[in-house]
């Protein structure tokens with residue numbers, strides 16, 4: 669057991685806000701979680717204890733190493749799927765935040781192998797040429813509870829994600845990453861939006877997806893102004909909390 673390194677108070681506040689925003693936007697409910705890489709220790713990350721994200725406060729945040737071990741003597745229950753976060757931070761030095769959720773519209777696309785999950789809106793260009801799909805049966809057989817509940821499954825998930833921003837998890841949900849917390853939150857919200865739009869569009873007819881070039885260009889434009897949605901989402905989430 670090692671001692672925790674002091675965390676930038678703003679980073680901690682943003683992580684608490686991210687928990688509330690993701691609930692307010694319907695990405696997480698009682699389940700799902702968001703983490704951020706430690707600002708001073710890249711080999712550690714911050715994640716709330718096992719609880720509903722909407723209820724998270726600063727003192728609910730715990731610190732982990734990249735193998736998913738707590739760095740403090742803390743008896744409070746931890747999330748079963750914390751291995752998702754550590755394995756991705758280990759594999760992807762460019763990633764500073766991870767959102768894992770079961771946001772409902774995305775689950776359909778995780779389960780339908782023939783349905784490509786590509787961007788159909790300019791707000792969703794971060795999906796690039798499409799999200800990859802993680803099939804847990806390839807790594808753990810056909811009788812699991814579908815959860816990434818150990819380090820080996822975390823590594824397998826991170827490998828499937830590769831250099832992408834989003835990985836669908838068959839019959840379960842998705843994991844979304846970003847170079848900052850605000851990127852990851854934005855992408856998690858718009859991953860759910862893309863799934864809703866795409867499910868609608870597929871009922872109407874042949875879908876024209878964003879090209880690779882359009883995906884890249886729109887991603888650059890939208891992700892250059894993340895403070896704007898963040899300010900709105902934070903205000904809305906906090907307003908709803910104090911009612």
Ligand code: MN
Nearest residue numbers: 749769840841
């Ligand atoms: Mn899960």
